[in-house]
Amino acid sequence: MARVRLDHITQQFGKTVAVQGVTFEVPDGEFWVMVGPSGCGKSTLLRTIAGLAPVTAGDLFIGDRCVNNVPARQRDVAMVFQNYALYPHMTVAQNLSFGLRMRGVPPAEQAEQVRQVAKSLSIGHLLDRKPRQLSGGQQQRVALGRAIARRPQVFLLDEPLSNLDAQLRDDTRAELKQLHQRFGITTLYVTHDQVEAMTLSDRIVMLDQGQVQQIGTPDDLYRQPANQRVATFIGNPPMGILAASFDGQGFRVNGHAIAPPAPTSEPPTLVVNQVVNLGIRPEHITPAFEDEPALPFVVEVVEPLGRETLIRGVVPAHRDCDMPQPLSCFVLPRLRPTPGDRLRLRLDPNHLLMFDPGSGQRLP
Numbered sequence: 001m002a003r004v005r006l007d008h009i010t011q012q013f014g015k016t017v018a019v020q021g022v023t024f025e026v027p028d029g030e031f032w033v034m035v036g037p038s039g040c041g042k043s044t045l046l047r048t049i050a051g052l053a054p055v056t057a058g059d060l061f062i063g064d065r066c067v068n069n070v071p072a073r074q075r076d077v078a079m080v081f082q083n084y085a086l087y088p089h090m091t092v093a094q095n096l097s098f099g100l101r102m103r104g105v106p107p108a109e110q111a112e113q114v115r116q117v118a119k120s121l122s123i124g125h126l127l128d129r130k131p132r133q134l135s136g137g138q139q140q141r142v143a144l145g146r147a148i149a150r151r152p153q154v155f156l157l158d159e160p161l162s163n164l165d166a167q168l169r170d171d172t173r174a175e176l177k178q179l180h181q182r183f184g185i186t187t188l189y190v191t192h193d194q195v196e197a198m199t200l201s202d203r204i205v206m207l208d209q210g211q212v213q214q215i216g217t218p219d220d221l222y223r224q225p226a227n228q229r230v231a232t233f234i235g236n237p238p239m240g241i242l243a244a245s246f247d248g249q250g251f252r253v254n255g256h257a258i259a260p261p262a263p264t265s266e267p268p269t270l271v272v273n274q275v276v277n278l279g280i281r282p283e284h285i286t287p288a289f290e291d292e293p294a295l296p297f298v299v300e301v302v303e304p305l306g307r308e309t310l311i312r313g314v315v316p317a318h319r320d321c322d323m324p325q326p327l328s329c330f331v332l333p334r335l336r337p338t339p340g341d342r343l344r345l346r347l348d349p350n351h352l353l354m355f356d357p358g359s360g361q362r363l364p
């Protein structure tokens, strides 16, 4: 196993800058997830680490070795793609042991490693089958198993679950986590699915437009997003963003005062009438009591989820200069709201985040 260090890695295809000055280090044995919208450079970075794309600028280290000029097969990394390419003419067992055979591992040891990996991925009963006799989910497990059986220094996964149906994706995600706990191989996992990023990772690297937006634990990115892009990408349903102005004590949204911050908390360092984007997660919005300042809200779509009901709607325009502002919140199922209902909402002042409307950076 080995750490992986990227030092100002830039990747350019002609005039397209796919990745720009990316720097981070995955410590030995950790599981990191790179997340971000489609086209943000995730696959390019992974392919760079694997040695499938030459570095345009910057340095790449695996362990203590700079591997900029080391060919892919000498990097001791294993990569699994979205479209699990298995060898169609080989059985599952032969697919699993392929990398070991290539490295000249003795047959008895091969058999033992194949057995262990097959057991941890629950594919022991499939060892004699050919890939075409397997379901998509089973094939992807074999592809994962083949990569793990080699015991590479570094394990690279590019959206490995995105071809699986929902149930299988959840199961395989949990298995991947167990596999990592068991083998402890340094792992970089790429996904555009923020649930996978949150549930699997020691740390998340959030990319957008080829640049690192934030690196941190799932909790850091969820609670302390560096900017509005991270705030709205991480979390489902996404964080609500409301244009607001500071009235000297608290905020007004479309002219309505929302609950001022608790007297014990530091007042925001804003000037009166300063405009900010307020960020609030749906779970921090509740129906308001009669006698407290509240935000008017018009229900548009009601989505019962069982334990709670998700409501999407808008804060209506109040004056000519206002725009209706979309917002989502959860309510108890017994409230049974219907489209068109008007509600009064309380935004928990302890969970309001402020973003600069121009740069999107979070304000302290």
Ligand SMILES: Nc1ncnc2c1ncn2[C@@H]1O[C@H](COP(=O)(O)OP(=O)(O)O)[C@@H](O)[C@H]1O
Pocket (backbone or CB within 6 Å): 013, 016, 017, 018, 036, 037, 038, 039, 040, 041, 042, 043, 044, 045
């Ligand atoms: N081989 C290539 N040639 C030209 N442009 C590429 C190549 N590979 C990727 N790109 C471009 O680089 C950007 C990042 O792509 P990619 O890394 O595949 O994004 P992601 O995996 O995050 O969806 C995109 O704009 C894509 O079109």
Ligand SMILES: [Mg+2]
Pocket (backbone or CB within 6 Å): 042, 043, 044
């Ligand atoms: Mg990709």
